[in-house]
Amino acid sequence: MENTYLAFPFAGLALLFVRRTLDTATRLPDWDRALKKYWAVGGVTLGISIATSTDIAELFWAVAFAAIGLLIWLERSYRPARTLLLALAPFVVIYLFSKLIRWVLPAFHETYDDYFSSAGAFAMLWIIVFFFIANRQKKDLIKLQQERDQEREVEASLRRIEAEQRRRIEEKKQELEYLVAERTTEITRQKDELEQTLVELKDTQSQLIQSEKMASLGELTAGIAHEIQNPLNFVNNFSEVSVELLDELAEEQHKPNRDLELEAELLADLRQNLQKISQHGGRASSIVRGMLQHSRASTGQREPTDLNALSDEYLRLAYHGLRAKDKTFNAQFSTDLDPDLGMVTVVSQDMGRVLLNLITNAFYAVRQRQKEESVTGEMAYQPTVRVQTRCQNGRAEIRVIDNGTGIPESAMGKIFQPFFTTKPTGEGTGLGLSMAYDIVTKGHNGTLSAESQEGEGTTFVITLPA
Amino acid sequence: MKILVVDDEIDVKDLFQQRFRREIRSGEFELAFANSGEEALTYLTSRPLEVVLILSDINMPGMSGFELLRHIRSEFNAPPPPVVMMITAYGDAQSEQQATELGANDFLTKPLDFTLLKNKLRHIM
Numbered sequence: 188m189e190n191t192y193l194a195f196p197f198a199g200l201a202l203l204f205v206r207r208t209l210d211t212a213t214r215l216p217d218w219d220r221a222l223k224k225y226w227a228v229g230g231v232t233l234g235i236s237i238a239t240s241t242d243i244a245e246l247f248w249a250v251a252f253a254a255i256g257l258l259i260w261l262e263r264s265y266r267p268a269r270t271l272l273l274a275l276a277p278f279v280v281i282y283l284f285s286k287l288i289r290w291v292l293p294a295f296h297e298t299y300d301d302y303f304s305s306a307g308a309f310a311m312l313w314i315i316v317f318f319f320i321a322n323r324q325k326k327d328l329i330k331l332q333q334e335r336d337q338e339r340e341v342e343a344s345l346r347r348i349e350a351e352q353r354r355r356i357e358e359k360k361q362e363l364e365y366l367v368a369e370r371t372t373e374i375t376r377q378k379d380e381l382e383q384t385l386v387e388l389k390d391t392q393s394q395l396i397q398s399e400k401m402a403s404l405g406e407l408t409a410g411i412a413h414e415i416q417n418p419l420n421f422v423n424n425f426s427e428v429s430v431e432l433l434d435e436l437a438e439e440q441h442k443p444n445r446d447l448e449l450e451a452e453l454l455a456d457l458r459q460n461l462q463k464i465s466q467h468g469g470r471a472s473s474i475v476r477g478m479l480q481h482s483r484a485s486t487g488q489r490e491p492t493d494l495n496a497l498s499d500e501y502l503r504l505a506y507h508g509l510r511a512k513d514k515t516f517n518a519q520f521s522t523d524l525d526p527d528l529g530m531v532t533v534v535s536q537d538m539g540r541v542l543l544n545l546i547t548n549a550f551y552a553v554r555q556r557q558k559e560e561s562v563t564g565e566m567a568y569q570p571t572v573r574v575q576t577r578c579q580n581g582r583a584e585i586r587v588i589d590n591g592t593g594i595p596e597s598a599m600g601k602i603f604q605p606f607f608t609t610k611p612t613g614e615g616t617g618l619g620l621s622m623a624y625d626i627v628t629k630g631h632n633g634t635l636s637a638e639s640q641e642g643e644g645t646t647f648v649i650t651l652p653a
Numbered sequence: 654m655k656i657l658v659v660d661d662e663i664d665v666k667d668l669f670q671q672r673f674r675r676e677i678r679s680g681e682f683e684l685a686f687a688n689s690g691e692e693a694l695t696y697l698t699s700r701p702l703e704v705v706l707i708l709s710d711i712n713m714p715g716m717s718g719f720e721l722l723r724h725i726r727s728e729f730n731a732p733p734p735p736v737v738m739m740i741t742a743y744g745d746a747q748s749e750q751q752a753t754e755l756g757a758n759d760f761l762t763k764p765l766d767f768t769l770l771k772n773k774l775r776h777i778m
Binding site: 459460520 | 662664667668671672712714715717719742743745747748751763764765767
């Protein structure tokens with residue numbers, strides 16, 4: 188019976204030891220819960236065995252060995268389980284062997300009982316040693332586990348930091364992308380604005396060109412009025428005279444002795460007058476046509492042009508234009524035209540604009556000088572503007588020569604620049620000469636240059652490929 | 654009476670000849686023509702004392718009417734000095750004053766009123 192008393196706690200302790208060593212509470216929770224019931228179930232069994240005086244020590248050991256064996260089997264990959272197997276194996280083997288011997292050869296067992304006892308003691312000692320080893324192993328394992336946990340924690344925190352950094356980078360990236368988008372919008376807006384401004388500037392430029400044309404047309408109007416008045420006077424006069432002639436003719440026809448010779452002469456005169464009327468009418472319309480052409484946008488059509496006639500026409504127009512605006516102004520103007528010049532292919536409208544501009548400038552310069560000289564009491568000054576044409580080395584050359592104020596050396600380099608003007612604000616656009624320059628050089632492959640002596644006069648020279 | 658008409662417009666000749674056809678036929682007026690100041694001076698030089706009256710345009714290329722007037726008053730002013738009438742398209746006071754200062758007898762504006770001109774001419778005779 189004493190075997191039963193001892194077997195019950197020892198088997199329980201062995202189970203407890205195995206459970207702790209193998210950490211069944213976390214590793215095999217279902218089994219652990221079942222094994223916990225050992226004490227209660229075992230206690231009841233022990234009570235029954237005491238009451239019935241049956242020796243059931245073997246049962247406790249059988250249960251313990253079976254449970255331990257099963258646990259070790261289930262946890263065979265866990266290192267403490269193998270240690271445990273090694274710890275418990277000698278005891279189990281010796282125990283089973285001694286039981287077997289006692290059952291098979293009881294006499295032999297009796298004889299060598301001491302050996303079996305000491306072997307059992309040795310196996311117990313073995314177990315105790317392994318208990319410490321297993322404990323140490325377990326501690327190492329826990330330590331290792333802790334280290335791993337720490338490592339994992341470190342790794343996790345590293346990952347967290349990494350994630351945080353990624354998040355920040357992502358945020359920064361989004362921020363930057365937002366900024367870029369914002370800047371792009373801004374730049375696009377500015378680009379649109381600039382394009383808009385460019386369009387406006389181009390509009391303004393064409394308006395300026397148009398207003399320059401209109402300004403020169405204004406200069407022309409008075410000249411044109413004068414130039415039209417002359418042929419109109421002839422038209423009026425010749426038609427009036429013709430009426431007189433008709434009266435005389437009718438009178439003659441009613442005479443009893445008609446002077447047929449006189450009648451014929453009257454008729455011839457009438458015919459001639461009608462021709463003159465139509466001729467001067469035509470002259471007036473051609474001037475109007477020229478005026479319309481000047482104000483209209485250039486067709487850019489090059490055509491053979493009589494530069495002599497063009498020069499003469501614009502010289503007169505410019506002079507009379509200025510004359511009509513300023514009645515006190517008087518100037519000599521003359522032409523010196525090369526009859527050999529022939530027809531030169533130019534955009535006559537544009538070239539007319541150039542000539543008008545140069546000639547108007549010339550008259551402006553002589554008028555300025557006249558004003559200055561009249562202030563100083565100098566009366567000998569005779570304002571003169573001349574237009575000269577020549578045909579030289581296969582090139583047509585037109586010179587506009589004045590004896591006006593001249594251009595100061597300092598302004599000479601700027602005269603062809605747009606918006607450069609020496610005239611008071613509102614009087615000149617500063618576009619005349621620059622447009623003239625463009626028309627001659629870019630439009631006609633020609634050259635436009637100026638020679639000037641301050642206080643002596645200026646000569647502008649146009650050369651054109653004939 | 655011999656009248657010299659100076660104008661750069663060639664048709665002025667035909668016009669005057671027709672406007673004054675009765676007077677010319679009756680021998681009342683005799684007309685001569687020049688197309689420029691220079692031509693007028695040549696004419697005057699070749700026939701001094703013949704011309705009684707000169708009608709001159711002011712605005713002419715080359716020698717202007719004023720220039721011609723100055724020449725007439727300095728070189729062809731032998732008594733009786735010729736009567737000079739200046740004609741211009743610009744009827745401004747300044748030109749008239751200048752013409753008077755240079756010794757013009759009258760100042761007419763274009764378009765010419767031939768009735769008025771005839772009256773003036775008859776008055777001079």
